[in-house]
Amino acid sequence: MTTRSELPGTAESYWMATAPGTRWPGLExxxxxxxxxxxxxxxxxxxxxxxxxxxxxxxxxxxxxxxxxxxxxxTAKLTAAHSLVYERLRHTRGKEGARQYAHSQQAAVERVASVAAELGVDCDFEGSSALTFTVDPQQRATFEAEAEAAAEAGLAADLVTETDLPFPVAAAVRVTGQAQFHPxxxxxxxxxxxxxxxxxxxxxxxxxxxxxxxxxxxxxxxxxxxxxxxxxxxxxxxxxxxxxxxxRLSPRRELVVAAPLPAPAAPEHMYITDDLGKRSVRTAPLDEGRRLLIVTGESFTPGTGDGNERFLRLDAWMHEHFPVGDTAYRWAAQDNDVSDxxxxxxxxxxxxxxxxxxxxxxxxxxxxxxxxxxxxxxxxxxxxxxxxxxxxxxxxxxxxxxxxxLLKQQADVAKHFVGDRLRTTHVDSVAEIAPGSGAVVRVEGRRCAVYRDEAGTAHAVSARCTHLGCLVAFNEAETAWECPCHGSRFGVDGGVLQGPAVRPLPRRTV
CATH class of the missing domain: 3.50.50.60 (FAD/NAD(P)-binding domain)
Structure with missing residues (x-):
């Protein structure tokens, strides 16, 4: 089993590592x-x-x-090109709804550009094109329809088959006039x-x-x-x-890896595909002669699956396709999708x-x-x-x-809310938990979320999310407890890392 210490790169966001900290006071x-x-x-x-x-x-x-x-x-892409969205909007919201979506999102891109200029902030703002691509030839008709819908909605969009990615694509919807920056x-x-x-x-x-x-x-x-x-x-x-x-909201977590590569080998534009469990590619200025390649992917619901293996797959894909050096950073992002x-x-x-x-x-x-x-x-x-x-x-x-x-989302929630409780336990005893990992275990009739640190000390908290009571699961890659129902995340001490929960997991004694 891969451990967190064996994963590539520093476990930190590039944006957090390269901007100053803050010290605004608490409200007293x-x-x-x-x-x-x-x-x-x-x-x-x-x-x-x-x-x-x-x-x-x-x-x-x-x-x-x-x-x-x-x-x-x-990932810090600033764009109105939200993957394959405009053909769907044309059907669900009509041509006017698609036009309003494109207009409001493009206006937002331009607003950030004007505000950055007004404030004189050096946030690595770079104009770019955004491309949504596929490597599957059978998807070409879908991409033709998306390019037509995006253009009809008012974006500078067209269909291309040639890109500056280091591998061939079957089709790509290109939207010019987009941007990327240091958020x-x-x-x-x-x-x-x-x-x-x-x-x-x-x-x-x-x-x-x-x-x-x-x-x-x-x-x-x-x-x-x-x-x-x-x-x-x-x-x-x-x-x-x-x-x-x-x-109406479903949480989605995605992983990010980043590595330096020579500037001449860096893709000029921003890319995304739903192939292979999603892959998103952009670069950022790094230093003389180099840029930082940032690759995002491996979408999953918080609290499900092996984050370590997902990081390794994403990192392997980056190194297979791009002439990058050693992985410098790795982190994860969380998003919420609306049912419509x-x-x-x-x-x-x-x-x-x-x-x-x-x-x-x-x-x-x-x-x-x-x-x-x-x-x-x-x-x-x-x-x-x-x-x-x-x-x-x-x-x-x-x-x-x-x-x-909506029905699928609520079925997934019910599966965790009810199904996770039908399991007698996730492990039989605290003694089975290896150092550096965590598991849910029944202790004196109560389910506890137990993390054993590298020194062997057990840290126990309630396994019931304080939002709506689903059972949490351990994310070993990020050393956190996650709720698979609505995406709340907690530290190993029970403290809230991410809502909707606002109360910590109560501590338990084991």
Whole structure:
């Protein structure tokens, strides 16, 4: 069995490793604010910056560090070319819906470019083309239809068969006028400008409660209370379940490996394919004569399967196809897919008057987050854009179209919620757990999630996710407990690493 120490590269995101840390204070006293934005990633900071620029007083709260969550572990493509999306939208939303999607996403790409220029931030912003490709000749008709639909929606799209990848492709949809950048450098500049314009940011302040009303009230795990006129929930996966978004969202985790290669051998553009369990390719400037190749893939549901073997497969594919040096970094990214394929950005639920949400970007959170900033800032200042209805979380007219996907998602959740409990145990005793690994074991009648560190000491917490009670599973590649139902992630001490859970796994004695 492969161990974490045998995996290639440093276990860290390149974006986190090459940008400075942050030290915004935690919230230590009760406060009142105009607008509170929960979450300081691409969506949260884009929303906060747009609102601050429009003259609203903004308070940003993050459970961890600014720009250190999902946005610090992305692939960081900035594009309106979201794989094979436009032909599907043409059928499910009509030509106008596809046009609105393309217009809003392309406007988001251009917005990031203009903001980066306005702030004078050196975030390695590079114009590029985005190509979705296949190596399967039988898929050509599908790609022809996608190129036609993307062009009809207003993008500069066409079908090509020649690329600068080091292997042949059967077909590719190319969209020009896209970009790539260093997301954390960009977001830290946004945070600084928010503060310079009078906004306030607090890190390590997890929001645990929300009371809607006029005004709204938030409570935090620090015991502090925030009173606000409006609230935006931009926590990637919403941390409050009253809108039942968890029934429409499915979490997906993907792995990333990165290695240096000579600049002349680097692909000029950004690429993605659903072949081989997904492969995404881009590069970033590294140093004189070299670029960093970043490869993403091996999609899986959190809490399922062997992350170590997935990392090794992805790394082997990168080295097989590109003249790279030793793997420098490895990390993982998590995304949420909406059952009807369109993000949820707008009022939190049908009865919401002062609470808004931004979620479900399906792996395209860089353009999606910037789009959410423009949409919600306009909505909160009384100038809702024409495409707001496309993203409205209250939409009901898509239920029939998304019914099959909803049923599959909930069947998968039920399989884990019920099926995992039918197993008597995952191992028979704590003694069976090898150093450096973890397993669920029944101890004195209760299922415990037990991690044994390299010194042999056992660390035990409850195996029931504090979100909705599914049983967690151990991800050995990342040394974390993960919930396969809705994607919550916990450290070996039970602390919340990623929502929707807001409470830690209680500790147990073994």
């Amino acid at each position: 006293a009760d406060v009142t604010a105009d607008v509170v934005v929960i979450g300081a990633g691409m969506a949260g900071l884009s929303i906060a910056w747009e609102l601050t620029r429009a003259g609203r007083g903004v308070l940003v709260l993050d459970a961890d560090r600014v720009a250190a969550g999902v946005s610090g572990y992305t 954390r450098t960009y977001l830290l500049a946004l945070a600084d400008d928010i503060a310079a314009r009078g906004g306030v940011l607090h890190e390590r302040t997890r929001v645990t409660g929300l009371s809607e009303g006029t005004p709204c009230r938030l409570t935090t795990e620090r015991g502090t209370t925030v009173t606000a006129n409006d609230v935006v929930v931009a926590t990637h996966y919403p941390v409050f379940d009253r809108a039942l978004h968890f029934a 394929g369109v993000p949820l950005v707008g009022p939190f639920h049908p009865g919401a008057r002062h609470v808004y949400v931004a979620t479900g970007f399906g792996g395209w959170g860089m353009s999606g987050g910037a789009m959410a900033g423009q949409l919600l800032a306009s909505t909160l200042t009384g100038a809702e854009p024409e495409w707001a209805g496309l993203y409205d979380p209250r939409r009901l007219w898509s239920t029939v179209r998304e019914g099959a996907t």
